[in-house]
Amino acid sequence: MEILEDIEMKAWLLQSPKYTTFRINKLKKFDSSVLETFLLAQSKELHTTHIPEFAHIRPDCLILRQWPDEVTLEKTGMEVIVDALCAAAVLRGAHVFAPGVMGLPVNCQLGDRVDIYGDLEGHCKRGLKVQYEGKKLYVGTGYLKMLRADLFDNGVQPSGIAVHTILPESKLPVVNETIYPKGEVLLQNLPSIVCGWVMDAQPNEYILDMCAAPGNKTTHLAEMSNDQAFIIALDKTAQKAAKIKESCDIQGVTSVTAYAYDSTKCCSEDSKGINSGPPFPPNSFDKVLLDGPCSGLGQRPQLINKMTPKMIGSYKFVQRKLLAEAVKVLKVGGKLVYSTCTITVEENEGMVAWALEKFPCLQLVAAEPILGGPGLPNKGLNDEQRLLVQRFGPEKDELRSVEPIYRDSIGFFIAAFIKIP
Template structure:
């Protein structure tokens, strides 16, 4: 049985998903009852964190064995009496898995803190509560009090409220670092930890600033993507929508920092973050540029000596196209308030990026298209459209959640 209720969706979005996952092909293959069970299971799974915390080892600086031992020591310090293993992924050798403990049945406290939905999602992944995430606190809460933390999944709690009787989900207990008056009466904008989580419903290690040059906290599907692209030393790789740089730095690591990884994002601050991550992991083959991926193809001849975008056609051996999407596959997520129009709005942008990527790929090159969503319109329908639109592409075997496309020749 699910510990939390299924994800809260706009009625039109839930109807769209229901129609999509109860399609004739699925019902024919599984039967009506099994198709319905899988759909309801999906909606329930989205509100819960993954079963493992996933970290990627920076094998450019250390071996997996060395980092695994260091990580085990750190987790032992955090969990003390609990014996929590560090596991190596059986297929992806640079990936370590830490089992998430939970859900746990905890005693609720009389003093309450209400946090926003995004803050609540982070707590379920092992984070403490930072002051900006706090919306409400009990009237007489003092620093040092043991408090119960709840997530306001509907976004209806008013900031500074002393009591909230709306829909809230219990996510664990912690110790308040500040009093209510300090949180809501401060003349300045407070930062830092507001509630230090001591007993979260889901127990995960806190990895902030832990072995930061040797580890990169990354969801497992995101790590799978780089392995599927399979970059080789000496190649020229393009990561078209790269921020904050998790996949970019993974690609560079898999290439043993030999070759060139061009990383792009259209927001300057996000490009800065990519550069910071590459520097932290001591990777030198990454070159990050501020550029809209739809404008990355040069029209006409490039100027001599121009290093960055736009790029000439057929410039890259492999391209990772991890497109902006509706994000409906990110976990945990207890409430998703986008309208159906917003959910469906990404398809045109994804196709523009796809079209540019195909033109930038060398004949014989590899393109991986990936999303972090569950809609057919952004996944299977996009792949079908690409294969029909670009005869030079061939669909390769699929691994995990990604689709691998291979460019055999050019036909524009």
């Protein structure tokens, strides 16, 4: 766990990325003027004549940068306290939703401009009326949309936007996919989009997404194949499978079949065939994506972390089970892509080293397009192998330089294998 104690890594994880990433649905039309019009309206609210820069880095990926440095708002002294997860979302450009509000002064009125603070230790008691004296972080400014009676006093779980954020401290624009018709764009972290590019789904391929909910990567694979691949998406519960189906419906995808099934048991010699649903026969799929359960320690900004070393160390066991099943159902010559949104060595370089030793039929190949940094040194992979994987994080390595836009993402890891005879 030494990487978690690295000072540079800790500081990086506390910060929000400096841009917002949209995945563009290639199956539908996209009009960038919608985004420009929305930003122009925001610029008037913020009293600036400039708007954030945005550009495509690929046809299906758009990057939106921060507001210029000149855009600032003075604090009002009227503090709304939110939980740490809500605070992190605000720093990424979200509004404050009612369940995240912990404290609100009694003298606030609808429409008041308020300062949003995150409770960094989780000590603020819900319904606080006075100024919070615990450890807190200013995360943005917005307009109050709900009163105390709506948030705390009616005996039911509140819902809806409690504070309309106008400027996060990170200066990221407050924008999401709802400015477009459903299914045209999707907020998605850049390395997650890169993961889809590495899979490179093609028409008529049989593809398995082993841990697919909520379906963001699944729908990307479908869109990349022009909705002409045969994609099977698995996750453990009926609720998660329903979420995958919902994502496919929203994105206009028809090439995906979702099942509620435990992927640690997805291969069986007794299977009736790939079209009969899980479990599947060995050597069934041209490509397999394993973006499995992980400790999630690459998420940014990470304002609070309640993971214990024991919890972090437990993920490798299920990841190994999933990898073993992935190898079984993958065809000879097929591609397996393994990814995580965490920074630990055990779940990343260590998992690749374990897989190469455990399964002689796996050959590590370049996870192209290579946009992230190499794997960490002296963590189970030699220099040649380190260059084949991608690690997204703050590290700098002489083996490969990384453009700033890819270094300032979330913590993420991608490896690709080919199954050989």
